[in-house]
Amino acid sequence: MLSQRSQLYLLFFKKQIRRNLIYVKIDEYNNLERIVVRLVFKQVQMKVVNMAETISRNDVAHVASLAKLAFDEAKLDQFTDQLTDILTLFETLSEVDTSAVEPTYSVTPNVNHLREDVADNWHQKQELLANAPEEAADLIKVPAIIKGEDD
């Protein structure tokens, strides 16, 4: 069952749909309903219309766990609002037709810097251990990873 907003959009395009001037594809994309409207009679123009009202608190909690961050209830609400705001970033970007555009991930002409596979040793063990929060037996000490029987 489509949300009210989606139904309104469909109403708007009803005439064009009937006249076979556009086709409408509705799908799920990352919990967001997305209506992809393609204007067939003009040059092909993809317009992704973001149907979600908000990002859910569960989504935000999930992101926080990925980022290894913990928030109290109030902060979680605050972040839910803030992350919803980024949907406007998404909407801004959706205005641009990038269907024929290659992504740029780096602005240098470099591809890969290779070197000979020769092992090197910087002899920095003591300096590195000196930075460790806890060390023992020349190793970095951390709390137990596996729960023991006496936990």
Added chain:
Amino acid sequence: MTFNYFDHDLSDLHQKLLNHELTAQELTQATLDNITASDGDVQAFLGTNGPEALQQAQELDQKGDFSNPLAGIPMGLKDNLSTKGLETRGASKILAGFKPVYDATVVQKLQAAGAISVGKLNMDEFAMGGSTENSAYQKTTNAWDHTKVPGGSSGGSAAAVAAGQIPYALGSDTGGSIRQPAAFNGIVGLKPTYGRVSRFGLFAMASSLDQIGPLTRTVKDNALVLNAIAGFDKMDSTSVKSEVPDFTAQLNQGIKGMRIAVPKEYFEEGIDPKVAQQVKSAIEQLRELGATVDEVSLPHTRYGVAAYYIIMSSEASSNLQRYDGIRYGFRAPEAKSLEEVYVQTRSQGFGDEVKRRIMLGTFSLSAGAYDAFFKKAAQVRTLIVEDFNKVFNDYDLIVGPTAPTTAYGLGEEINDPKAMYLADALTIPVNLAGLPGLSINAGFVDGLPVGLQLIGKPFDEATIYQAAQAFEDATRWFEKRPAVAEKY
């Protein structure tokens, strides 16, 4: 005893050291005294390393070799540049007590030149911010008005130089963090072409956007420092094998016939009318010096801002995963399991702005969102690059304001969303395209400096310096001194 850096530039200091009118020790001690005299007000330095600096100065005096233009001259480093054995924290609590085990390449190069680092300069935590107010340790003030922000994230670097504590400093720029504080403090700040200066040893924020650059009071000083820090580095896989010219060679050639473009998108609604007026006068000055000036368009500018936030926060969220309480820095004391070490350390050690950007970036990269956000932003980035390429087919430089306002008050924020947007839009696209960009003082509005930004073609810092020098010679804004200058 203090030293008045407002009376000398680097070339002058170099001569005095060569002629034995000054020793490195005297200059270093005087610099440390400068900091004591004025840092109560400015708060630019997070910490100084007096004993190490004086030791280094003494060794230099003993060797007696001051042939390098930077030898024996003190300077400061932003707190995200690794210095071996000296606490470097990125202005964050999560790195409290951290001492890097190696020097950043730029630090090594400056040391080899004989430069003397006197301390670490304040910044927004992990370079995230535009006012240095996000530092976990202290607030830095603007050199011209101690109730105003110094800008950010290289606020400490800019304020220290503008306040005459040191003759130059290094900062870093991901979305404007050298140019904007340079503008707010009325000095020269350069973000080099991406790949021009090695990032090895710089705490990474957004790896495809970050660059290290010099902040100085004059154009020639800036070129001298770039000479020392630029160059291919095998330790940085994004470093480019590009020939490093002497950046001071073309300085005095003037700008007759230079073709300058002014994007109309940089003067949109949101810019303070007095700032706009000051920058327009500056551009008129360039015309009077013989350049041709035309209006152009960079049509994808506003999409660039949206793309930047996604790209920057995505890359930063990935880069900051390493701060996990395991190998270095702060570890949450009550953590009982590995998961708790990660979550509690990061939740307690990071400030709010850092967490905000990590959340935004993690979301943008998460399964399902990656194509819609990160990849889309990268595609828009291509369009930004193409916008610039088109203009640079017909022009040598692009100029405009560096910031839409002068420095605002500490604790205030920019309230006008249009001004906030422009504050990003003026500097960010330059990072997205990897171009070199410089800010130079273009005058004052109500006592606060206004910056003129010059953007150049990739690896063409020389043309930027040439134009900046011509402008500096004609306007000589650097001769004006802030009130704090009286302390020396």
